[in-house]
Amino acid sequence: MAMGNVVIIGAGIIGQAHALTARAAGWDVTLLERDGRPLGASVRNFGTLWPIGCQFGPEREQALYGVARWRELAATAGFPLTDTGSLSLAYRPEAWAVLQEFAAAGGGAAAAFELRGPKQVAARFPAAQPAGLQGALFSPAEAVVPSAIALAALTRHLAAQGVALHFGTPVVRVHDDAVETSDGRRFPFDRLVIAAGEEMRLLFPAELAAAGLSRCRLQMFRTPPQPAGFALGSILVSDLTLGHYPAFRECPSTALLRARLADELPRHGEWGVHVIAAQHPDGSLVLGDSHEYASDFAPDYRTEVEELILSALAQFVRVPDLRVASRWHGTYLKSTRGVTQVVLQPRPRVTMVTAMGGLGMTLSWGLARQTVAAWRDEGN
Ligand SMILES: Cc1cc2nc3c(=O)[nH]c(=O)nc-3n(C[C@H](O)[C@H](O)[C@H](O)COP(=O)(O)OP(=O)(O)OC[C@H]3O[C@@H](n4cnc5c(N)ncnc54)[C@H](O)[C@@H]3O)c2cc1C
Missing domain, CATH: 3.30.9.10 (D-Amino Acid Oxidase, subunit A, domain 2)
Known part of the structure; x- marks a missing residue:
C-alpha cells in the first residue's frame, strides 16, 4: 500500500539512495534530475567507501551500514565493488x-x-x-566502487523498482505541496527531499547560507x-x-x-x-x-x-x-562549523540533505535510512 508521494530533486548518490529507500518503505517516488544523467560530485569522486574517515560512534556506524548496503546493491543492481580495505x-x-x-x-x-x-x-x-x-x-572496511558505473546501474534498478525518473528536468521552484520544473510542470508531494549537491543558489539559498556552508572545489x-x-x-x-x-x-x-x-x-x-x-x-x-574554498571559482585546472x-x-x-588519462574538478558543499552532514527542514515536509564533504558516498545510505525513518516516526 502506497504511503504517499515522495519527490526527490537530484539524482546524485544522495537522491538515488533516498529514492530506493523510500520506495522500499512503500512510498510512490518521483526523481527529478536537471541533467540527462548524474554529473555532480557523485561521479567525480574517488569511488572509495571510506569508514576510516568517519568519527567513531554514530557516524562510523552510519558509514559501516553504508558499505554493507553498497555491497548488497552491487550484487542486486549489478555493478563492481572491490573489497580493497x-x-x-x-x-x-x-x-x-x-x-x-x-x-x-x-x-x-x-x-x-x-x-x-x-x-x-x-x-x-x-x-x-x-x-x-x-x-x-x-x-x-574500505572498498572501491566505480561511481559513474554504479550510479548508472542504480538508476536502472530504481526504474525496475517503479521509481518514476524524469531526467533533463530542472526544478526551479518549491511550492507548499508541489515542485515546479523549468517546463512549467508541477509534481505534487507529500514529502520532498532536496539532494541538489553543491547547488545552493536556487532552492532555499537563505537557509543554506544560514547553515554555514562553503563551496569546495577539488x-x-x-x-x-x-x-x-x-x-x-x-x-x-x-x-x-x-x-x-x-x-x-x-x-x-x-x-x-x-x-x-x-x-x-x-x-x-x-x-x-x-x-x-x-x-x-x-x-x-x-x-x-x-x-579550494570559495563561493565561485576561476575556470583553471592548475x-x-x-x-x-x-x-x-x-x-x-x-x-x-x-x-594522465583524464582530469576533472569536483565541487561539494562543506560545513564551516566542522560537521560532516547537514540536514535542514526549510519547510514542513521538506528535507534538504547536503554538505557531506568528502564522505557523501560512504554516508548516503545511512542518511537515506535516517530521513525515511523520521517520516515513519512522524506518522507520515
Ligand atoms: C573530488 C571528490 C572526491 C570525493 N571522494 C569521495 C570518496 O572517495 N568517498 C565518499 O564517500 N565521498 C566522496 N566524495 C563526496 C561525495 O562524492 C559527495 O558527498 C556526494 O557525491 C554528494 O552527493 P549528492 O547527491 O549530494 O550531490 P551530487 O552528486 O552533486 O548530485 C546532485 C544532483 O542534483 C542535481 N540538481 C541540482 N540542482 C537541481 C535542480 N534544481 N533540479 C534538478 N536537479 C538538480 C544535479 O544535477 C546533480 O545531479 C568526493 C567528492 C568529490 C567532489
Missing part, C-alpha cells in the same frame, strides 16, 4: 604515533585495525614506498590502466591524509603532525592537498585531491596543484605509469 602509511614519527593512537582508540573486534611494520608492508603491498616507512595501519585525475602485473593492493594514503579526516582529530599526535606538515609542505597546505590513490576495476588509478599531488604521491607509492 585501506592502508594508511606513516613516514613521519608523528604520523606513526597517530596511527597507533587511532588503532588503540578504535580497538576491539568491530574495528579490527591492524598495525603493520615496514617488513610486513613490503611483503604484502609491494607498491608501497619502503624508503622512510615507519609503519602502517590496515583497515579492512582537483582530480586518472591514469591509464596500469600494466598487467601491477596491483595497488589496497586504497593507499599517507601522512597528509591523517591530518584531513575527522576520524583522526581525537588522536593527541594529530596536532603535532599537522604542525610539522604545515612547516615542511606549505604549498600543499595552501591548496589543501592530501593524497588518496585508488585502483579501479579497469586497472586505472584515480588520484587527488586539493581543496598544473601546480597536480604537481603537488604527484610529489606527495611519490613519497608513499611506486606507480609504473603516471601518465
